[in-house]
Amino acid sequence: MSIVEKGNPVQQVSDRPPVERLLRPIQEFTKLEASGGILLLLCTVTALVWANSPWAASYQSLWQTTLTLGMGDIVIDKPLILWINDGLMAIFFFVVGLEIKREVLIGELATFRQAALPISAAIGGMLVPAALYFMVTAGTEGAGGWGIPMATDIAFALGVLALLGKRVPLALKIFVTALAIVDDIGAVLVIAFFYTAEIAWTSLAIGGVFLLGMIGANRLGVRHPMLYSILGFGLWVAFLKSGVHATIAGVLAAMTIPATSRINIREFIDRGSDLIQRFRSTVSGTEQGTLSSEQQATVQTLEKACHKVETPLQRLEHDLHYWVAFFIIPIFALANAGVSLEGNAAAALTHPVGLGIILGLIVGKQLGITLLSWLAVRSGIADLPPSVSWRQIYGASCLAGIGFTMSLFIGALSFSDDSLLTIAKIGILGASLLSGIMGWVVLSRSTAKA
Numbered sequence: 001m002s003i004v005e006k007g008n009p010v011q012q013v014s015d016r017p018p019v020e021r022l023l024r025p026i027q028e029f030t031k032l033e034a035s036g037g038i039l040l041l042l043c044t045v046t047a048l049v050w051a052n053s054p055w056a057a058s059y060q061s062l063w064q065t066t067l068t069l070g071m072g073d074i075v076i077d078k079p080l081i082l083w084i085n086d087g088l089m090a091i092f093f094f095v096v097g098l099e100i101k102r103e104v105l106i107g108e109l110a111t112f113r114q115a116a117l118p119i120s121a122a123i124g125g126m127l128v129p130a131a132l133y134f135m136v137t138a139g140t141e142g143a144g145g146w147g148i149p150m151a152t153d154i155a156f157a158l159g160v161l162a163l164l165g166k167r168v169p170l171a172l173k174i175f176v177t178a179l180a181i182v183d184d185i186g187a188v189l190v191i192a193f194f195y196t197a198e199i200a201w202t203s204l205a206i207g208g209v210f211l212l213g214m215i216g217a218n219r220l221g222v223r224h225p226m227l228y229s230i231l232g233f234g235l236w237v238a239f240l241k242s243g244v245h246a247t248i249a250g251v252l253a254a255m256t257i258p259a260t261s262r263i264n265i266r267e268f269i270d271r272g273s274d275l276i277q278r279f280r281s282t283v284s285g286t287e288q289g290t291l292s293s294e295q296q297a298t299v300q301t302l303e304k305a306c307h308k309v310e311t312p313l314q315r316l317e318h319d320l321h322y323w324v325a326f327f328i329i330p331i332f333a334l335a336n337a338g339v340s341l342e343g344n345a346a347a348a349l350t351h352p353v354g355l356g357i358i359l360g361l362i363v364g365k366q367l368g369i370t371l372l373s374w375l376a377v378r379s380g381i382a383d384l385p386p387s388v389s390w391r392q393i394y395g396a397s398c399l400a401g402i403g404f405t406m407s408l409f410i411g412a413l414s415f416s417d418d419s420l421l422t423i424a425k426i427g428i429l430g431a432s433l434l435s436g437i438m439g440w441v442v443l444s445r446s447t448a449k450a
Contacts, residue, residue: 036325037159043330044337044404044429051338063335076240084335085412088328090236090250095324096184097254098317105259108178116382117373118178121393124372125179125400126150126186129364133356142353145414145424147190149360151406153432154180155329157399160436164443168392171385176396179369187406192248195413199243207238207249214256223258223312245413257316262308275302329405336408339425348426357427361401362435369397395442401435403428 050059063081070076078086100109109115129149137143157176161168214231222228232253239249263271279298291299348354373393376382384390411424 036155036329037162039326039330040155040159040333040404043333047334047336047338048341048429051340052342056340059338076237081335084332085409086240086246087236089332089409090247091320092324092328092332093188093247093250094232094254095250095317095320096181096188097251098257098313098320100181100185100251101255101257101259102313102317103178103181108174109181113382115178115182117376117384118175119182120372120376120382121175121179121369121397122182122186124368124370125152125183125365125397126368128368128371129360132364133360136356136359137352140352141417142351142356142415142420142423145353145356145411145420147187147194147410148407148414148424148428149357149364149403149431150183150190151187151403151410152180152183152365152400153402153404153406154184155325156402156404156432156436157396157439160399160402160440161443164440167446168443169385169387171387172392172396175385175388175393176399179396179400183400184406187410188248188251191245191410191413195410196244200241203238203242204244207235207242207244210235210238211252211256214253218256218258221258223262225312225316228253228257228312247409257313259311259313261311263305265309268305268309271305272302275305332405332408336412337425337429339422339429341426345426345430348423348430351423353420354423354427354430357403357407357424358431358434361403361407361428361431362438365401365435366394366397369400370394373397389446391446392443395439395446398435398442399439401439402432403435404432407432 047059050056063084064079066077066079067083068075068077103109108118130146133149134143134146137145154177157180158173161173161176210231214228214235217227217231232249235253236246236249240246275298279295279302282292282295282298349358370390370393373382373384374390377384384393407428408425411421411428415421415424
């Protein structure tokens with residue numbers, strides 16, 4: 001049974017294949033702008049409940065389960081949590097690298113005038129939190145964690161903005177996205193230069209060879225992802241053995257992915273129009289279950305044209321987005337957010353590490369982003385978007401205090417002492433929760449430009 005809408009046959013829900021009806025709720029959820037943040041929140045809550053339940057020991061033992069991969073002399077033997085933090089997070093950083101490259105080429109960071117405001121805001125949002133943290137922890141064993149409050153979790157921040165709906169102008173969402181991407185650049189540089197262990201130069205040199213291979217493939221016009229995947233895996237293994245954190249390999253690999261298309265937009269429009277017209281001319285008045293050989297050839301030619309007009313960078317970013325948003329980041333949260341709160345929560349609030357993180361993410365982000373944004377506009381190097389008010393900029397600065405994913409990641413790099421890492425996690429979770437609530441309140445009450 002079918003109905004007709006605007007002259008086109010539309011299949012009733014009841015007529016759809018059973019598998020489609022089963023998957024439809026999941027497909028609809030993944031299309032929601034806030035869905036990634038919602039899943040991330042659920043995994044965080046699950047980790048906290050699990051780590052504070054009678055089954056807390058199973059939580060800890062699960063992530064310490066050792067997994068071995070390799071053959072011969074090349075063997076990687078790590079606990080599960082490090083496979084997540086060093087392996088899956090390398091894919092996360094690869095996607096971050098793709099986003100950075102796209103934004104620099106055609107996005108909000110493509111011109112100085114476009115980039116001036118988010119860059120200024122991000123610089124303030126990194127330097128002021130780091131300074132506040134260092135002031136509190138100077139001379140203590142926790143001083144090395146100054147990079148923790150510099151981070152912003154883009155999934156949570158954009159999730160809150162999505163939940164606010166039309167109360168938040170599109171220009172503010174663009175500002176927060178660009179700010180978070182610049183923030184990611186800063187985090188990558190901080191990890192590369194300040195949270196790198198002793199370097200094994202031979203392994204680093206081998207990594208350089210793989211990187212040069214990827215650059216050479218780009219120059220030669222190679223577009224198939226398989227070659228970049230093989231070389232990228234070699235780059236990751238080399239960096240893993242070098243002492244430079246393996247996630248940096250993900251960012252470097254992303255910079256080598258081609259960002260040009262085989263055909264331009266005008267050529268695609270002309271070619272696509274001709275192919276659609278050719279297909280239309282072969283359609284008879286009766287509905288057929290399968291395509292004729294001529295129709296199939298036309299469809300395949302159109303498919304090739306679609307493939308050629310899309311850059312490998314955009315295609316990879318699109319294909320990996322769902323894996324990162326709905327698997328990698330939630331798994332990272334599940335593995336890293338579980339912390340025992342019994343007897344630790346109150347102590348974390350007064351400990352220099354916990355206090356420094358809370359001051360950095362809450363006070364530092366708000367002060368740094370708002371002040372540097374105001375100075376950039378006041379000095380004339382940047383413009384405040386027409387539909388955005390200063391109150392909304394301040395609300396965005398509150399949301400930027402949701403450090404979570406990157407803060408937890410840098411925290412794990414900062415502290416080998418479990419007690420300090422536990423305090424850091426409590427500080428990150430508490431500050432992120434308060435920042436999210438403050439951002440929600442400020443932006444929900446701010447609808448007009450002031």
